[in-house]
Amino acid sequence: MLSDPPILSLDRLTKTFTLRPIFGRATQVEALRAVSLDLLPGRALALVGESGSGKSTVGRMIVGHHAPTSGRILFEGRDIAELTRRGDQMRYRQAVQMVFQDPFSALNPAHTIRHHLQRALSLHQPEADPETALREILDDVDLDPVSTPSKFPHELSGGQRQRVNFARALAVRARLIVADEPTSMLDVSIRKSILALMQRLKTEHGLSILYITHDIATAEYLAEDTAVMFRGQVVEKGPTAQVVGAPQHGYTRLLRAAVPDPSIRLTGSDAGFAQDARQVRAASAAAVRGMTEVSTGHFIADHAAGDHATAETERADA
Numbered sequence: 001m002l003s004d005p006p007i008l009s010l011d012r013l014t015k016t017f018t019l020r021p022i023f024g025r026a027t028q029v030e031a032l033r034a035v036s037l038d039l040l041p042g043r044a045l046a047l048v049g050e051s052g053s054g055k056s057t058v059g060r061m062i063v064g065h066h067a068p069t070s071g072r073i074l075f076e077g078r079d080i081a082e083l084t085r086r087g088d089q090m091r092y093r094q095a096v097q098m099v100f101q102d103p104f105s106a107l108n109p110a111h112t113i114r115h116h117l118q119r120a121l122s123l124h125q126p127e128a129d130p131e132t133a134l135r136e137i138l139d140d141v142d143l144d145p146v147s148t149p150s151k152f153p154h155e156l157s158g159g160q161r162q163r164v165n166f167a168r169a170l171a172v173r174a175r176l177i178v179a180d181e182p183t184s185m186l187d188v189s190i191r192k193s194i195l196a197l198m199q200r201l202k203t204e205h206g207l208s209i210l211y212i213t214h215d216i217a218t219a220e221y222l223a224e225d226t227a228v229m230f231r232g233q234v235v236e237k238g239p240t241a242q243v244v245g246a247p248q249h250g251y252t253r254l255l256r257a258a259v260p261d262p263s264i265r266l267t268g269s270d271a272g273f274a275q276d277a278r279q280v281r282a283a284s285a286a287a288v289r290g291m292t293e294v295s296t297g298h299f300i301a302d303h304a305a306g307d308h309a310t311a312e313t314e315r316a317d318a
C-alpha cells in the first residue's frame with residue numbers, strides 16, 4: 001500500500017487573502033505558506049493544528065472554494081487547475097466530498113433524508129434500484145433504513161445528521177472525503193462513534209480521508225498519517241505513530257502536551273512551561289526552508305530563523 005501513488009497531493013500550496021476594510025489600507029493574510037502533503041489511497045491523513053493555522057483553508061481549496069495563490073493540487077497526479085473540460089471537473093467534484101463541522105450546514109431543512117440521498121443516488125448510481133440503494137446506504141452509516149428516509153434534518157440528532165452527510169458521500173461514490181472537524185459540534189459521547197464510522201468507510205469502502213482536527217489525540221484513532229500545521233505551514237508530518245507518539249518538532253510537542261494525557265509529564269513550573277511555549281511558537285512561526293527526514297517517512301521543518309530557540313526549548317522539555 002505504501003508504494004501506491006498518492007490520490008491527492010498538495011505541492012507548495014500557498015494562499016494569501018487580501019482583506020479590504022471599508023476604512024484604512026488593505027492587509028494581507030498568509031493563510032497557507034507552501035504546504036506540501038500527500039494523501040495515500042485508502043488511508044486517512046490527519047491535518048492537525050490550533051485555530052487559525054490554515055487547516056480549513058486547505059480543505060476549502062481542495063474542494064475548490066478558493067483558488068491557490070500559487071502551488072498545485074494534484075488529484076491522481078493531475079493538476080485540478082488543468083481540469084478544463086466540464087466532464088472532468090464534474091468527476092472531480094463528485095470524487096471529492098466535504099463533510100463540515102456543522103452537520104446541519106449541508107442539509108436543506110425543507111427536504112427529507114430520502115430527498116437528499118435519492119437525488120444523489122439517481123444521479124450517480126442510476127443503475128441501482130433506488131429503494132434498495134437507499135436502504136443499503138443508510139445501513140452502511142448505521143442509520144435505521146426504515147424510519148430515517150421520511151425524516152427531516154431537524155428530526156435527527158447531530159450525530160445522525162453527520163451520518164447522513166457521510167451517506168451522501170457514499171451515494172455519489174466519493175473517493176476522498178475532506179472531513180473538517182466533523183465531530184467538534186457533537187456530544188462528546190458520540191464523537192467516537194463518528195470516528196469509528198469514518199474508520200469503517202476507509203477500511204470497508206476504500207475511501208481516503210483528509211481528517212481536519214485541532215485534537216491531536218483523535219488522529220491516533222483514525223489516521224495512518226498526520227501532518228501538523230502552525231501559522232500556515234506544515235511543521236511535522238509522517239506516520240501518526242511517530243508524529244503523535246514521538247513528536248520531534250517543538251510545536252508538535254507543545255500541541256501534544258496540551259492533551260490531557262496522564263502519561264505526559266511537564267517538567268518545570270507552569271510559568272517556565274509557558275515561557276518555553278512562547279519560544280517554541282516564535283521559532284515555529286519562522287519560514288520553513290525545508291524538511292528533514294528524522295526517521296523513515298517522518299519529516300520535521302527546518303526553520304529559517306528561530307531553530308536555536310526550538311532546540312533549546314526541546315532540551316529544556318526533555
Ligand SMILES: Nc1ncnc2c1ncn2[C@@H]1O[C@H](COP(=O)(O)OP(=O)(O)OP(=O)(O)O)[C@@H](O)[C@H]1O
Nearest residue numbers: 017019029031049050051052053054055056057058
Ligand atoms: N475567506 C477568508 N478571508 C480572509 N482571511 C481568511 C479567510 N479564510 C481564512 N482566513 C484566515 O486565514 C487563516 C487560516 O484560517 P483557517 O480557517 O484556515 O484556519 P483553521 O486552522 O482552520 O482554524 P479554525 O479551526 O479556527 O477554522 C486565519 O488567519 C483566517 O483568519
